[in-house]
Structures are given as C-alpha cells and as structure tokens.
Amino acid sequence: MTNPNGRFGIHGGQYIPETLMNAVIELEQAYNHYKNDPQFCAELTELFNEYAGRPSRLYYAAKMTADLGGAKIYLKREDLNHTGAHKINNVLGQALLAKKMGKTRLIAETGAGQHGVATATAAALMGMECVVFMGEEDTKRQALNVYRMKLLGADVVPVKTGTATLKDAVSEAMREWTSRIADTHYCLGSVMGPHPFPTIVRDFQAVISKETKQQMMEKEGRLPDAVIACVGGGSNAIGSFYHFIEDEDVRLIGCEAAGRGIDTFETAATISTGRVGIFHGMKSYFCQDQFGQIAPVYSISAGLDYPGVGPEHAYLHDIGRAEYVAVTDEEAVQAFEYLARTEGIIPAIESAHAVAHAIKLAPTLDKDKIIVITISGRGDKDCAAIARYRGEDIYE
Amino acid sequence: MSNIAKAFADGKAFIPFITCGDPDMETTAAVVRAAAENGADLIELGIPFSDPTAEGPVIQGANIRALQAGTTTDRVFDLVRELRKDVTVPMVFMTYANVVFSYGAELFISTCSKIGIDGLILPDLPFEEKEEFLPLCQQYGVDLISLIAPTSENRIAMIAREAEGFIYLVSSLGVTGMRSEIKTDLASIVEVIRENTKIPCAIGFGISTPEQARKMAAISDGAIVGSAIIRLLEQHGKDAPQYVGEYVRSMKGAVVATN
Numbered sequence: 001m002t003n004p005n006g007r008f009g010i011h012g013g014q015y016i017p018e019t020l021m022n023a024v025i026e027l028e029q030a031y032n033h034y035k036n037d038p039q040f041c042a043e044l045t046e047l048f049n050e051y052a053g054r055p056s057r058l059y060y061a062a063k064m065t066a067d068l069g070g071a072k073i074y075l076k077r078e079d080l081n082h083t084g085a086h087k088i089n090n091v092l093g094q095a096l097l098a099k100k101m102g103k104t105r106l107i108a109e110t111g112a113g114q115h116g117v118a119t120a121t122a123a124a125l126m127g128m129e130c131v132v133f134m135g136e137e138d139t140k141r142q143a144l145n146v147y148r149m150k151l152l153g154a155d156v157v158p159v160k161t162g163t164a165t166l167k168d169a170v171s172e173a174m175r176e177w178t179s180r181i182a183d184t185h186y187c188l189g190s191v192m193g194p195h196p197f198p199t200i201v202r203d204f205q206a207v208i209s210k211e212t213k214q215q216m217m218e219k220e221g222r223l224p225d226a227v228i229a230c231v232g233g234g235s236n237a238i239g240s241f242y243h244f245i246e247d248e249d250v251r252l253i254g255c256e257a258a259g260r261g262i263d264t265f266e267t268a269a270t271i272s273t274g275r276v277g278i279f280h281g282m283k284s285y286f287c288q289d290q291f292g293q294i295a296p297v298y299s300i301s302a303g304l305d306y307p308g309v310g311p312e313h314a315y316l317h318d319i320g321r322a323e324y325v326a327v328t329d330e331e332a333v334q335a336f337e338y339l340a341r342t343e344g345i346i347p348a349i350e351s352a353h354a355v356a357h358a359i360k361l362a363p364t365l366d367k368d369k370i371i372v373i374t375i376s377g378r379g380d381k382d383c384a385a386i387a388r389y390r391g392e393d394i395y396e
Numbered sequence: 397m398s399n400i401a402k403a404f405a406d407g408k409a410f411i412p413f414i415t416c417g418d419p420d421m422e423t424t425a426a427v428v429r430a431a432a433e434n435g436a437d438l439i440e441l442g443i444p445f446s447d448p449t450a451e452g453p454v455i456q457g458a459n460i461r462a463l464q465a466g467t468t469t470d471r472v473f474d475l476v477r478e479l480r481k482d483v484t485v486p487m488v489f490m491t492y493a494n495v496v497f498s499y500g501a502e503l504f505i506s507t508c509s510k511i512g513i514d515g516l517i518l519p520d521l522p523f524e525e526k527e528e529f530l531p532l533c534q535q536y537g538v539d540l541i542s543l544i545a546p547t548s549e550n551r552i553a554m555i556a557r558e559a560e561g562f563i564y565l566v567s568s569l570g571v572t573g574m575r576s577e578i579k580t581d582l583a584s585i586v587e588v589i590r591e592n593t594k595i596p597c598a599i600g601f602g603i604s605t606p607e608q609a610r611k612m613a614a615i616s617d618g619a620i621v622g623s624a625i626i627r628l629l630e631q632h633g634k635d636a637p638q639y640v641g642e643y644v645r646s647m648k649g650a651v652v653a654t655n
Binding site (some may be wrong): 179277 | 493
C-alpha cells in the first residue's frame with residue numbers, strides 16, 4: 001500500500017529536519033533488508049508467540065451479542081498480550097530491528113503509557129537502554145504505567161511543554177533523537193511520523209488482521225462484515241484493517257475520540273474535525289486553527305489524545321475504503337462499564353471507544369452479520385481515572 | 397544579484413534571528429530596526445508555531461509567548477509591510493511547513509514576494525520534500541533556503557548543488573540553543589559545499605559569543621544567532637531593542653574581524 005516515496009495518496013512523506021534524514025534512510029534500508037530475512041522473521045515470530053503470547057484470541061462475545069440482539073460480535077483480544085496491549089507487537093519488531101542495526105538505546109513517546117511500558121519491556125528483554133517521554137499531564141492520569149516503566153529499568157521524562165500530553169511527548173522524543181542518533185533508535189509507537197515509520201509500524205501490527213482473518217475462517221468459514229477499532233495515531237486500527245483492505249465487502253470502521261463532543265473544542269477527533277496539514281514528519285489530517293497552529297486536543301483517553309492521525313488512515317478516508325466515526329468520553333465510559341459487566345472483560349478506555357460504536361451498530365444489523373471489535377488493550381490502567389470521572393476517588 | 401546575495405557581498409555576514417510578536421509586535425519592529433542599524437546583514441524573522449520541533453527551550457519559549465500575545469501569520473505580514481517602509485536589509489522567514497501549507501502555499505509565498513521577504517527557511521522541509529513549495533518559491537522569486545547538518549555526509553553535495561540564496565549549515569546535532577562548545581568538523585563540511593556551489597554558507601545553532609561567531613565566520617560566510625538574542629528579549633522585554641542593538645554590533649564586529 002505504501003508508495004515508493006513513502007506516500008499514501010497525498011499523505012505521508014518525510015517532513016523532518018535534515019539532521020534526521022540519514023537516520024530514517026538507514027532505518028528504511030535496514031527494514032527492507034530484514035523484513036525478508038528468514039532469520040529475522042523467525043526470531044520475531046518466536047518473540048510474538050513465546051514472549052508476547054500470540055496469537056491473541058478471537059473470542060465470541062455471546063452475552064453481548066444476545067444483549068444487543070443484532071450482529072454476532074467477536075472480540076480480538078489484544079488485551080491478552082504480554083504488557084496488556086497491541087503495542088508490544090510493534091515494539092518487539094522495532095527493538096529487534098534496532099538491535100540488528102547495532103543500536104543500544106531505545107527512546108519512545110507514550111500517551112497512555114502502554115507504548116512506553118512495551119518499549120521498556122523490550123529494552124529490558126534485549127538489554128538495551130530506554131528513555132520514555134511522557135506528557136506531564138499523562139504521567140498523572142497514568143501513574144501506574146509510569147511506575148511500571150521505571151520498574152522495567154526505563155527513565156521516564158515528564159514533558160512540560162505545550163499541552164503536556166502525547167503530541168508534546170512526540171515532539172520531545174524527536175528533539176532527543178536529533179541530538180543523539182548514532183546509538184539510538186526512536187521506537188515510534190504508532191503508524192505516524194515520517195516514512196518509513198507508518199509502514200514499519202503497520203507491518204508489525206498487521207499480525208492482528210492476519211490472525212483475525214484466519215481465526216474467522218476457522219470459526220465461521222467466512223469473513224466478517226465489519227471490523228471496528230479505535231484510532232488515535234491509528235496503529236491497532238491499521239493492524240486490524242490491513243489484511244481486510246483487499247476484501248471490499250468488509251467494512252472497516254475507525255473510532256476517534258470525540259472527547260466532550262466534536263462540536264466543542266475539547267475533542268481529539270482528527271478526521272471529523274481536522275484538515276490536511278504537515279506536522280510530526282507527515283502530511284495528514286490535523287486538528288489546527290486557521291493559521292496552522294496545532295490545536296490543544298482533549299480526550300479522557302490519554303492514548304487517543306493526539307491532534308493527528310496516521311497517513312494511511314487519512315488515505316483510507318480519502319478513498320472511502322474506511323469509515324471514521326467519533327465517540328464521546330461519556331459513550332466510551334459507558335462502554336467500558338458495559339463490557340466489564342456483560343463479558344467480564346475490562347477494556348482499555350481507548351478500546352472502549354470501539355466497543356461504544358459496536359454497541360450502536362450491532363442492533364442495526366441482522367443476526368447473520370458478524371462484527372469484530374479489536375480490544376486493543378486492557379483497562380486496569382484506567383480504573384482510577386474512570387472512578388474519578390464517575391465521582392469516586394480511589395487510590396491506586 | 398538576489399537580495400540575499402547582497403547580504404554576503406561585503407564580507408562575512410552576521411544574521412540575527414528574532415521571533416515575531418515576542419513579547420509584542422512593536423518590540424519586534426524596534427528590535428529589527430536596532431539590529432539593522434547595528435550591522436545585521438540579513439535578518440531571520442520567525443513566524444511562531446505551536447510545536448516547534450527543531451527548537452530548544454529558549455526559542456520554544458519565544459514561540460509560546462508570541463502566540464499567547466496573539467501573533468498570527470497575517471499580523472507578521474503587516475509587521476513586514478511596516479518595516480519595509482524604511483528597513484532595506486534582506487529579510488527571510490523562518491517557520492514550519494504547516495504555517496505555509498495551511499495558509500495556502502501560493503498565497504503565503506506570493507505575499508512574501510509582495511511585501512519584500514527574500515527567502516524562506518523551513519527546518520521540517522528536507523531536500524526530499526522541497527517540491528512541496530519550491531515551484532511556487534521559484535515562480536515568485538523567494539529563495540527556499542537549504543539546511544545541511546553534521547549528519548548530512550553523503551547528502552551534502554546533492555543539497556548544495558540545488559541550493560538557493562544561502563546555505564544554512566547546522567553546527568551541531570540536536571535543537572537550537574546556546575552551546576559552550578561546537579565540536580563538529582565544520583570546515584570539512586564547508587569544503588564539500590564549496591566544491592558544489594558558489595552560493596554563500598552561514599553557520600547557525602549554538603552560537604552565542606563573539607568568539608564563537610568569529611570562529612564560525614572564519615570557516616564560512618557568516619554566523620546565525622537566535623537563542624542568545626531571544627534571551628535578551630526574555631530578560632529585557634520591551635526594553636530589549638537597545639540591548640539587541642549593542643549585542644548585534646559586538647557580534648558583527650567579531651565576524652568582520654575575520655575578513
């Protein structure tokens with residue numbers, strides 16, 4: 001799907017300082033070499049299966065299906081991966097690649113902390129140094145993950161600039177990379193940033209849709225009618241969609257964080273409210289003002305609280321292959337509670353955005369239709385914040 | 397001769413950087429005039445951006461203050477129109493690709509040309525992406541400035557051959573900001589640049605003292621200083637023009653001493 005120059009339609013590209021150009025070119029060359037290297041692929045599969053616990057389950061949510069009274073619902077359980085989210089898929093791939101490239105230090109940005117935890121985990125496993133940049137605001141909402149990263153041996157740098165959230169963490173990680181390139185790999189956590197990151201991250205996350213397709217054929221003997229995933233930068237969504245893009249009868253639905261609503265300024269729904277721009281190394285959709293200043297976005301979910309979206313999603317939107325819908329904080333919190341009570345599964349608040357849309361969609365579909373929801377992560381990290389949202393102060 | 401070439405015509409150039417609207421437009425106008433009167437050969441005007449990823453903490457701070465003071469692209473254009481009534485020193489904009497793109501590239505670049513902006517520096521627009529704006533820059537006669545970094549290595553010749561106006565040689569890894577020492581072997585980079593182009597090359601990032609400016613100008617065609625000037629604005633606010641004027645005079649003196 002990636003054009004030779006790192007474009008997805010008009011989106012993507014490499015809008016980065018000259019200082020980083022040779023680093024991304026070196027990364028692209030290494031990736032193109034190792035992605036077809038049988039030994040690299042075997043090592044990565046071994047890590048996926050033996051360390052991360054893949055393949056993740058495709059679980060038939062019978063109670064939810066009966067309760068909603070429409071389409072059959074399956075949950076793709078990325079929450080069951082080691083470290084509790086899909087982030088580990090990408091991180092194991094990039095850390096292994098970085099190691100092959102002779103890098104000894106990983107840096108990363110993190111929003112909810114799941115990518116930071118996954119990077120710290122891979123660094124511990126592979127004996128690499130690790131520094132994670134995290135918005136100061138997010139270090140407060142996700143204090144447990146900060147502790148986990150430190151426990152795993154990583155340095156966590158709270159970023160105080162701007163809105164002190166994910167976008168500022170990305171900016172700071174990019175600044176750090178320009179100052180130290182030789183021994184350092186920037187382990188970017190989503191399908192965003194300059195080429196080749198959107199392609200590399202997508203390829204490592206595509207294991208999700210590869211498995212879903214196979215598991216669905218085994219269980220139902222056919223493809224699903226819709227695949228639903230939450231979208232911040234969009235890595236679990238692109239991973240969930242990728243192998244279905246060629247199957248045009250499968251609806252691909254990305255759920256953006258509307259925050260307090262797409263008609264308010266407190267939203268992070270990029271495709272619903274943004275316009276095309278150039279930021280963080282890529283051309284894509286961004287929430288911005290009329291002069292191109294990046295907007296201070298908001299979502300209850302730290303992992304979706306980002307003013308941009310990956311360039312391949314921007315392209316899938318442009319060509320009409322995927323649909324993007326906005327889900328509010330309140331809808332996501334209700335879905336978070338609903339899945340806990342109905343199926344005994346506490347999803348990440350990010351993933352709850354996808355669950356919320358499925359709750360709306362399933363009853364409108366016939367019982368012979370099939371929906372897959374990607375549960376991108378587990379919700380333990382969110383319990384204290386959701387309790388606060390509901391007016392209950394608990395201590396972690 | 398392009399207006400930018402004039403900046404280098406009389407020997408080594410001193411190039412100050414000023415973020416527009418920090419702390420307000422009146423101060424920026426006075427600082428620009430003070431710099432011009434005290435020997436600045438070319439002035440870089442920063443249009444503030446919300447998320448300046450190539451900047452260190454000092455210039456990040458200037459961007460935030462300027463935006464909080466209500467600076468917009470339109471107001472920066474107005475400032476330049478006002479300055480061009482009496483300021484003849486070449487001036488270039490330094491900003492980020494999204495500021496140009498979101499304004500409408502053609503409207504932005506044609507306005508630059510109309511109001512007397514001679515060039516455009518976009519740190520997030522490398523060689524591979526310059527087609528985004530280069531055709532429009534050429535159409536309207538605005539030089540799109542190329543940057544070369546310590547990591548450019550095999551890319552130096554390619555970039556230098558197609559460069560316009562002047563080459564902005566980044567002295568060190570990392571972001572903008574004052575450094576006590578610049579360790580990059582810049583002389584050998586300049587040598588490769590000279591083999592591939594006749595246009596001038598100025599060094600920026602990390603320069604704050606006259607001694608550093610003298611050393612940098614000795615091996616190139618000039619020195620660019622940003623953070624040290626922004627620090628004066630941070631310290632003196634509306635009273636900064638006098639201090640910036642004195643600073644520019646001392647720095648210009650240092651680079652001229654290498655002629």
